[in-house]
Amino acid sequence: MKEKFRQSMSWLHTWSGLILGWLIFVIFFTGTLSYFRHEITHWMQPETHESVVRDAAALDRAVDFLVKNAPDDAAGWLIALPDERMKTIEASWRKVRIDPKYGIRPEITQNFLDASTGENTNARKTHGGEFLYRFHIELYGMDKTLGRWIIGIATMAMFIAIITGIILHKRIFKDFFTFRGKKGVRSWMDAHIFTAVLALPYHVMITYSGLLLLMMILLPWNTEEFMREYNEMRAKMLEQPAEVISPDFEQYPPVSIVPLIADAEKRLGEKIGKIYISNPGQRNMLATFVPVRSDKITYTDRSRNADANVNYSLRNGRFYGEMRTEPISKAYSVFNALSTLHVARFADTFMRWLFFISGVMGTVMTATGLIIWVQKKAKAANKPFGRKLVEVLNIGGITGLAIATAAYFWANRLVPAYSADRMSWEVGVFFTVWVLTFIHPVIRDRKQAWIDQLWVCAGMFALIPVINAFTSPMNLFNAFSAGNMVVAGFDLTALVTGVLLAVTAVFVSGKKEVK
Amino acid sequence: MLAGLITLALTFTGFTLIALGMEKHHAQIMDKPFNTALKPVYMLSGWVILLIAAVPCVMQYKISIGLTAWFGCMSLSGSVLVLMLTYTPRKVFAGAAGAVPFAAALFLVNILL
Known part of the structure; x- marks a missing residue:
């Protein structure tokens, strides 16, 4: 009985983890980067990099900017003060648009002003970190509700994998600190287990809260009453659009904030x-x-x-x-x-890094889980086509996503700053490169494909500080001395990521092929 | 920030003591043979230090966020220990022993500033 139970748990762990494993990896990867989505957006707008010194008087100029530039039918303004995450003053306005499908939608126009002068930096248009963040909750290029359904199902599979994983792993405390290197599948297994166990509170929290955040979609019947009220309100709004009263700043000039x-x-x-x-x-x-x-x-x-x-x-x-x-x-x-x-908005720099590191551990856990599956199960199944398929999905899904992300950052600097459709170019580069990383392992030997992609990825991340030095007024060194720790931190993290990927590439090249 | 570093240092020491209470890891860290009688001492002191490590974070961030930070610190310092046990096991003891005065010094800096 007991063995049967373990077997069924093992089956459940393997298949819940596998079928949506690539998706879970993508969610973990992009979600982990989302802890730094403001920082990523700041890096992706080099026009804002010189805004370092904060001057209180600039905030009044932000109000002047909004007086001059915000449209008459703006429902409200927002001024976000610079902090350790955002170096600029954000001066935005919001229009209310009634969308027949999604209801009341705010339409936000963001402007980033220099924190010392209050001048508009005219930063390039980019989805920035928002793209990665959106991708991890609703994917891209499909109906948002459908995207969230897919993410929700993957999250549920993740939750099942966590619970069955805990049941399966009998020796949690005995093997708490165990990692045996250079032992093939055993090492992957140890890495899978230690990243899972040591950050277990995080994994449970992030997965369960992820489900909760999607509960309105995953359990729609609960919200019928809420939806009914919402639909009534929306119908009323559609019937009687708000009257726009033109602002009169001559008569009502704003006071100093x-x-x-x-x-x-x-x-x-x-x-x-x-x-x-x-x-x-x-x-x-x-x-x-x-x-x-x-x-x-x-x-x-x-x-x-x-x-x-x-x-x-x-x-x-x-x-x-x-x-x-x-x-x-x-x-x-x-x-x-x-x-x-889940969203960790309360986090200061130190806490944000702790969340990021736990997220990286989750990313490593899913990646190693996928690799173990291919090495153990796919080998045993002895179906060449099936094995090749999961190999290709693993390579394109794991290293491919990292390459595509690096390519997204490159595209940010290589697509001309003021070309009209640069935002879709950036995203287009991301997906094109990602598709290519799935084609490459089809025609290449599997081990060689891993090594190729690891090297490409290492090079692309390690060169990010270089590309930044050429395309931004800040480089790794003067960002430090000017006190822009966001740009310095981004460059340094990219460099360290590149070095770690190169070490992994060397490690994988030296390893004997597991046949 | 300082409180977080104190918690990081102390959780590393706590985890190392617990690892010292396990025969397998004791052999990795120390030259001396494992003394079974000391096992409960290692374990208890390790757990106590792990618990104490929560205090600086709770003082800095209040209870709910402080405990969150404590868990995050444990994930990080535990991972560092696991990797050190594999790649530089002989530096673990020095690291864990050095972490205590490091934490104490940070604590003093925190009070004096």
């Missing part, structure tokens, strides 16, 4: 991160000051990441009071805690 920020920080005892401005140019022009982050994971408003904010009239600077989010139910605070952990 600099003293308001100081007052808001004093009242909240926290640094202000974002300022939302509603009814711009109206009598009731209102500014909402939201602190950077909260120090707990429950009871936070996830979208704004804080449970208190303060409001001022932007017409005369009068304090309008403090808003606290209402206490929420226990169930909702559990959901909040898990989803807050």
